[in-house]
Structure formats: structure tokens, C-alpha cells
Amino acid sequence: MAGVVLREGEVRPTRSPERVVLGIAHTVTSTVRLLECLELVRGDPRVEVVFTSADTSELSRGVPAFLEDVGARTVSWERAASTRYDLAVTAASSGPLHEIDAPLLSLPHGMGYNKVRQTTNDKRQTTNDKRQTTNDKRTYGLDADQLMHAGEVVPRVLILSHSEQRDRLADHCPQAVPRTLIAGDPAFDRLTASLPWRAAYRRALGVAPGQNLVVVTSTWGRGSLLDRRPALPAELLRGLPMDEYRVAAILHPNITAHHGEWNVRSWLADARAAGLVVIPRRSGWQAALTAADLVIGDHGSVTLYGACLGHPVLLAGFDDSAIVPGTAMADLGRMAHRLDPTRPLRPQLAEARAFGGLRSRAVENVGRCAAVLRAAMYDLMELPEPETPAFYGPADDPVPEPSPPLTAHFATTSVTGSTVRIERFPVTSDVEDPHFVIDDEERNPALRGLAETLIRRGDGLTADRSPGEVFAAYPGHRRVADVRPGTAVIWERDGSRRVITGSLDPALYPLVLHALPDPPPRVTIVVGERRDVLRVGQPSPRRS
Structure with a gap:
């Protein structure tokens, strides 16, 4: 068991927990998933959680404020790397995770492992927005370079959402296969638990009876919806009768981390003035996605979550070169209709298809993720689990960002x-x-x-x-x-x-x-x- 070590100038704590867990935050997105995992120790007085930020890139911007807002106790990376913990949890594979002295549980921060890992050895061809690489398509989060250090596998437990990912891992890092655990997906479990509350979410988003809620979602980077069709939210609002449609936007937090909140607000100003509902980047996206009648997205996880819920999906951006072939995400990119900028929008919305069958290709253990995750965490802490059942309940009612009235x-x-x-x-x-x-x-x-x-x-x-x-x-x-x-x-x-x-x-x-x-x-x-x-x-x- 890791003890609470006082250093010079520190105040003696009110109580000494039996176990201390380190949460390792990388980006706002991964921190959201990290908190979803760590909420499984909530209510256990034997466990204390502290957080640190890996701060591996500019996309880490916003993490300290996020942790401050949720009331987290934080320590510097240097302090974290020099302290023994009973468990460390991360929802990203970047950074010097091998420096942490604790059994590490690693899980994905999106819907599984779908993205290609681009390395400095990749050769890119940017003409006509095409990218080619000389290596095979290695998976971000399942690559040996990320999972191993000095010949040893870093995570003690590597969480997978589907057994298909274990097969890919065997090709690129077979040493890590014995460390894998197929737990399912925390966010998808919350989404499925939220379905009975769909009507309440729609009311909270201002969706009137008879209105259709169109959720526009964009991941970050090249090929994303906001890269390919930046004016799409405003175009939808201009082209759809406001009594029949409401449009909401779910944007990947990395967009704001890279470009800044001021720019993102500026780019969406016209759409917001026309009635766009903007979902905050930290919370609300699961409720909004549950409430949707149609999802227009790209190769981001929110689009795949929407498809697995059974919503009709259209694509307004999709970087095929960024997605690992043979994954559920690649299947979605191959099957879903892509918005044609030369055609009116309204008829295309009617042509959108549902792809609920992708669910079995994307996630397993639906409804059991919390139980599997908590069991793994307490096993690593060598601590008996609480007797109360572990589960992911429905999302809270969404609270959209303030918007100007439509007058x-x-x-x-x-x-x-x-x-x-x-x-x-x-x-x-x-x-x-x-x-x-x-x-x-x-x-x-x-x-x-x-x-x-x-x-x-x-x-x-x-x-x-x-x-x-x-x-x-x-x-x-x-x-x-x-x-x-x-x-x-x-x-x-x-x-x-x-x-x-x-x-x-x-x-x-x-x-x-x-x-x-x-x-x-x-x-x-x-x-x-x-x-x-x-x-x-x-x-x-x-x-x-």
C-alpha cells in the first residue's frame, strides 16, 4: 500500500486513506473518460484520488482549469513520478507513463481504438488533401512504441472495448495481449442507460413536439466536418424550417484546445444567431446524442456512438486515411451517405440511413462495463470491492451554452x-x-x-x-x-x-x-x- 508522505511545508491531512489512486490527465477529452472511470471509486472512504497532467502537447490546454472546476486535488508530474501509488489510471497512451510507480490501468478515450497512429517516419503527400504512409496502418493506443518501454509492457491492464482489438494488438504488440481486458465502453453504457430519458433531454434542448433534432458533430484535425464543411451548421439552419428542425453542435474539445474558445465562438456566431444549440465541450454530449433524430458527422467517435445507438447518420467529412481498415469506424465510413454540397440539404437528410448493426462490431459487454472496470481497479489496488453494484447511470440533463434569442x-x-x-x-x-x-x-x-x-x-x-x-x-x-x-x-x-x-x-x-x-x-x-x-x-x- 502506498502511504501519504508529507513533505516539508505540507499540512498533515485530516485522514489517511488506505489506498491512493493517481489519475493521469492528457486532454479534456481523455480527462472526461478518466473521470468516468474514477467515479467507480466514489463513495469509498478507503480510497483517495489525486490527479496529474501529462501535458504532452498543446492539446492539453484546458486540462488544469477542468480539474480545478471539478474540485480535483492535483500534483505536478515531477511529484507524481516520485511518489508510489496503489493504482494509476489513464485514458491516453502518450507521455512518459513508465515514470509512474504504480500498476497502470489504461483505457481508450473514444469508442475503441480506430485511429491510425502517425509517426515522424510517415511520409505524407498533401496534394489534393491525400495522405500516404510507407508503413502499415498501426493503431493509436495499440502500438508497441506506446505500450512498451525498455522491453517491458507499461500498462498492467489494457482495457479494450471489443475482442477485435485484441487481434490487432497481437499483430503489433503481442507482448501486451496477456494484459488485455475486454470491458466494453463506459460512454456507450451511459448512452444506453440514457435512452429512457430521451424525452426529458429533448425538452431541455428546446426541441418542441414535432421537431427533429439534427446533431452536427465534428472531430478535430484534417478531414473533419469543420475542416471540410465549416459553414454546415449555418447552412442547415438557413435551409431547414425552424419549426420542424432544431440543430445542435457537439465539437471535439481539441478544436477549442488548438484554436481557442474565442475563435470557435466567432466561427459559430452566425449559426448561433440563427438558432444553433451548442453543447459544452465537457458535458452534455451524451444527452444531446441520445436525444437526436439524425447525426451528421465524420470519423470522430461521437458519430460512431450515434450510429451504434441506431440513429440515421450522414457524413460531412471523413478522413479515410486516418482510420484503421476493418474497424467499425471504417465500415461506417464505407456505408454511410456523404453530404453532397451541390444538392439541397433537406432531401439528403431524408435519405440518411441507420447503422445499428455496427454496434456488435464496435462494442461488447454492453451494460457491464462499470462492473468489469471496478473489479479490475480494486484487484490492482488489492482491496475488496464495495458490496454495492457498479453501474453507469443516465446522463444528466444537457445545459447548452447560452445563445442569443431568435428575435x-x-x-x-x-x-x-x-x-x-x-x-x-x-x-x-x-x-x-x-x-x-x-x-x-x-x-x-x-x-x-x-x-x-x-x-x-x-x-x-x-x-x-x-x-x-x-x-x-x-x-x-x-x-x-x-x-x-x-x-x-x-x-x-x-x-x-x-x-x-x-x-x-x-x-x-x-x-x-x-x-x-x-x-x-x-x-x-x-x-x-x-x-x-x-x-x-x-x-x-x-x-x-
């Missing part, structure tokens, strides 16, 4: 008899003959001057003005609608006033008068898959 939109209408079909789009959309609607919270004076319909909810810029004063101040306005749940009182520029009631968003009701200037007492509106019969009052003189 302006275009609307199109089509009429069949007394039925009005309505579609609404962000103002950046290129739609034919749109009707321009703004909310009274809109702060862009140029947009306020151009709008044809003003929606007032009681606390906007003109809340204390009469409709006549509003029409005088904004000559472009044709109608002003004072709305509350289920009701819209609509004032026309000609002085008339109507009351329309129904059950859908009352901001839709003024569009009936745009489509049908002289509507019947009952009008059906169709918005995506939803419909409602509105009761339309007769016009009456405007009240002063």
Missing part, C-alpha cells in the same frame, strides 16, 4: 382552401417571397425598420406604446400582434383589429392574415407535423 425570422405561407401551411426560417435564409417578422425584443434597428409584422409579448421596446404610435414610428409595419399563450390580438395598419385563438405558438397567428386577408371564422394552420384549427374573430375598429 427575427422569415415566414412563407401556402394556402389550400381554408388551410394555411407555414414555414419559418432565420433571416439569413434564401427563401422565395418571405414575410418578415420580428419580435419586440429585436435590437437591430435596421431589422426593426424592415419588418412587416411585429410580435409583442408585453416587455419589449414598444410595450408601452399604442399600435398607432408603433405604426407611426415604423412605416414598414403592416400589423402589430400582441400575443399571450393561445391568443393573438392583431392590429392592422388600416385601423382594424382581430382576435385569433388556438393552441400553437400565437406568433404564428398573424401569418394567417398575411396569407388570407379576409379569412373565414375557422382556419387550419399546418406547421411541420403539427396542425391546429384557429378561431378567427371578425374585424372590429381599433381601440385607442
Whole structure:
């Protein structure tokens, strides 16, 4: 057992644990997986966990702040390398892990081991974005150069998510095969545990009944979605009716680590203004992915997780040269449709296919990962396991990053008899003959001057003005609608006033008068898959 050694100037601890575990963090992504593993000792007063950062590259940026935010006790690498621990856990293979004096448990930080390990001996050809290597495609995380030091295998236990990975390991580092343990995948177990909570996650993400949630996910580096189609989130929002689709983005933390949060926010600014839901890089992605109706991604693990959940998948980027042939990820890249930038987006979304059959190729031991992992950890610590069962529960409700309110939109209408079909789009959309609607919270004076319909909810810029004063101040306005749940009182520029009631968003009701200037007492509106019969009052003189 490793003891707690006091050094000069250190305060004596409140208590002395029986075992001390070292968590080795590399990047934000691997730290998330590391925490998923170490939560299995939570509640055990016999165990204390300390963390260190391997700090192997610029992609380690953000790790110290992350560990600080979760309240982790941290030590320097030099301190960690000079201290004996009862167990060390890592979710990455980089850095001088052999320096740590502890039995090491190593696990992947994505969905298995799918990526090719590029070395300094690789010869790259960058013409036309093609990359070739002279060596065979070795797997990152399963390569002998990463797993061995001075002729010895470094990890005491190497966690695999599928037995297929053991076969590849035998080709490149046979010495490590006896150290392997097929445990499954912590994240996939949490995803499957989250499925019953899908409706709650959709509510938390603002997905209305009848809306489809499109999750756009990008890994980092060349060939990723954000590399190949950086404007795709904004394109989706411009091309899809906002009442029928909601779009959320899950971005690999390494994107922010390399480019910085300011740049990533800047690149997504237009999309966020059009309604993009951005999932924080540390948490929320599992809930958002569970809630999805469609995943548009690339060769990142989130795309494969989505496919294994049974979601339809489209690819907007995929670096085939970065993926090990014969893996589940390679199969996904071969089978899934790739978005065609020359075709409209909406029909392509309808063509997306599901690939739930990949699950059996990507992960084993589904539902048992926590039990297998915890047993291995306590065996390495030479400590009896707690009697309580080990499991990964559902993800917490997602909390998206703050986004600006959507206070302006275009609307199109089509009429069949007394039925009005309505579609609404962000103002950046290129739609034919749109009707321009703004909310009274809109702060862009140029947009306020151009709008044809003003929606007032009681606390906007003109809340204390009469409709006549509003029409005088904004000559472009044709109608002003004072709305509350289920009701819209609509004032026309000609002085008339109507009351329309129904059950859908009352901001839709003024569009009936745009489509049908002289509507019947009952009008059906169709918005995506939803419909409602509105009761339309007769016009009456405007009240002063």
C-alpha cells in the first residue's frame, strides 16, 4: 500500500486513506473518460484520488482549469513520478507513463481504438488533401512504441472495448495481449442507460413536439466536418424550417484546445444567431446524442456512438486515411451517405440511413462495463470491492451554452382552401417571397425598420406604446400582434383589429392574415407535423 508522505511545508491531512489512486490527465477529452472511470471509486472512504497532467502537447490546454472546476486535488508530474501509488489510471497512451510507480490501468478515450497512429517516419503527400504512409496502418493506443518501454509492457491492464482489438494488438504488440481486458465502453453504457430519458433531454434542448433534432458533430484535425464543411451548421439552419428542425453542435474539445474558445465562438456566431444549440465541450454530449433524430458527422467517435445507438447518420467529412481498415469506424465510413454540397440539404437528410448493426462490431459487454472496470481497479489496488453494484447511470440533463434569442425570422405561407401551411426560417435564409417578422425584443434597428409584422409579448421596446404610435414610428409595419399563450390580438395598419385563438405558438397567428386577408371564422394552420384549427374573430375598429 502506498502511504501519504508529507513533505516539508505540507499540512498533515485530516485522514489517511488506505489506498491512493493517481489519475493521469492528457486532454479534456481523455480527462472526461478518466473521470468516468474514477467515479467507480466514489463513495469509498478507503480510497483517495489525486490527479496529474501529462501535458504532452498543446492539446492539453484546458486540462488544469477542468480539474480545478471539478474540485480535483492535483500534483505536478515531477511529484507524481516520485511518489508510489496503489493504482494509476489513464485514458491516453502518450507521455512518459513508465515514470509512474504504480500498476497502470489504461483505457481508450473514444469508442475503441480506430485511429491510425502517425509517426515522424510517415511520409505524407498533401496534394489534393491525400495522405500516404510507407508503413502499415498501426493503431493509436495499440502500438508497441506506446505500450512498451525498455522491453517491458507499461500498462498492467489494457482495457479494450471489443475482442477485435485484441487481434490487432497481437499483430503489433503481442507482448501486451496477456494484459488485455475486454470491458466494453463506459460512454456507450451511459448512452444506453440514457435512452429512457430521451424525452426529458429533448425538452431541455428546446426541441418542441414535432421537431427533429439534427446533431452536427465534428472531430478535430484534417478531414473533419469543420475542416471540410465549416459553414454546415449555418447552412442547415438557413435551409431547414425552424419549426420542424432544431440543430445542435457537439465539437471535439481539441478544436477549442488548438484554436481557442474565442475563435470557435466567432466561427459559430452566425449559426448561433440563427438558432444553433451548442453543447459544452465537457458535458452534455451524451444527452444531446441520445436525444437526436439524425447525426451528421465524420470519423470522430461521437458519430460512431450515434450510429451504434441506431440513429440515421450522414457524413460531412471523413478522413479515410486516418482510420484503421476493418474497424467499425471504417465500415461506417464505407456505408454511410456523404453530404453532397451541390444538392439541397433537406432531401439528403431524408435519405440518411441507420447503422445499428455496427454496434456488435464496435462494442461488447454492453451494460457491464462499470462492473468489469471496478473489479479490475480494486484487484490492482488489492482491496475488496464495495458490496454495492457498479453501474453507469443516465446522463444528466444537457445545459447548452447560452445563445442569443431568435428575435427575427422569415415566414412563407401556402394556402389550400381554408388551410394555411407555414414555414419559418432565420433571416439569413434564401427563401422565395418571405414575410418578415420580428419580435419586440429585436435590437437591430435596421431589422426593426424592415419588418412587416411585429410580435409583442408585453416587455419589449414598444410595450408601452399604442399600435398607432408603433405604426407611426415604423412605416414598414403592416400589423402589430400582441400575443399571450393561445391568443393573438392583431392590429392592422388600416385601423382594424382581430382576435385569433388556438393552441400553437400565437406568433404564428398573424401569418394567417398575411396569407388570407379576409379569412373565414375557422382556419387550419399546418406547421411541420403539427396542425391546429384557429378561431378567427371578425374585424372590429381599433381601440385607442
